């Protein structure tokens with residue numbers, strides 16, 4: 117088996133999702149093999165020496181090199197149009213590595229305030245402890261990004277669409293501002309998925325995923341990945357991950373690799389259904405606000421058209437009557453289950469104010485548009501009519 121997996125980069129994305137990176141052993145297996153091994157044995161001391169010198173392309177130790185993990189990374193590289201990638205045990209291991217590893221005390225990072233809760237912890241609490249200054253901005257306001265730039269600013273970090281209010285940030289414009297100050301832009305692309313948005317093509321320098329979400333898409337494994345240029349991975353990521361070890365298990369990489377085969381089909385079906393759910397909720401008398409990227413009434417509809425190829429598998433809506441009404445809806449749903457997760461084949465429903473964003477001060481939640489009545493709906497693979505009927509019945513109880 118050779119270390120460079122087969123390239124299918126010249127094919128269209130659907131084909132790459134099935135074929136990119138496949139490595140076949142001497143047995144010629146159809147499905148990608150799971151190499152559940154910690155290490156490797158060598159035919160001679162000379163071969164072992166050559167491998168450590170980087171002259172022989174084989175694998176060394178699964179903390180940083182494994183054939184199943186290499187297949188997952190190669191498939192993601194070709195899907196995303198990146199040069200290189202490293203996968204990690206979780207989405208948070210990937211985010212933390214991407215934003216912490218390149219920085220040192222005295223550097224400065226700017227991030228959009230609308231971040232996944234744990235990302236906000238890394239930016240607001242963790243980085244400052246190591247002498248890295250951070251500034252949070254309203255990501256929609258380009259002037260705030262410009263004003264936050266300092267001579268020591270090294271990284272801009274954002275997610276788009278944002279969690280949970282599904283705002284869409286202008287990636288090309290924010291990348292330009294970062295680059296004008298010599299900084300890099302890191303984009304958490306979980307909500308868009310690689311199917312609907314390619315941040316590297318839009319000017320970002322690094323893209324990170326929680327593969328736990330749509331890439332697995334069936335609620336089984338955690339995982340994450342960082343994709344960027346050869347230079348960024350070699351200079352900032354490779355050694356950090358190799359030596360500190362936030363590595364993905366080959367088993368999880370195998371599940372995620374197989375998840376990629378169906379990613380396009382699943383995300384398209386879930387997005388179509390989400391669009392129908394949004395349509396059904398838009399004029400519902402119990403709902404005061406509906407947010408769905410892909411609808412003409414989305415606050416950044418023009419930007420969605422410009423930088424995304426499709427909408428979202430997520431729908432945000434606010435029920436009238438605050439927390440009590442929202443809880444009554446959640447408790448009355450029969451099909452969509454209460455969870456803090458998303459991107460699953462099963463529809464999942466979240467009350468961000470009391471779960472994912474509970475840690476925030478009430479005024480910070482309000483500034484992000486996370487009201488007490490706000491609900492995040494992650495659309496699964498069920499029939500759209502069943503979900504719409506479930507929501508309609510539950511809203512009767514609001």
Ligand SMILES: *Cc1c(COP(=O)(O)O)cnc(C)c1O
Nearest residue numbers: 206207208232306326328338339
């Ligand atoms: C879930 C999530 C993460 C963290 O991923 P884990 O795999 O749970 O560690 C980071 N960013 C976003 C936007 C997420 O939704």
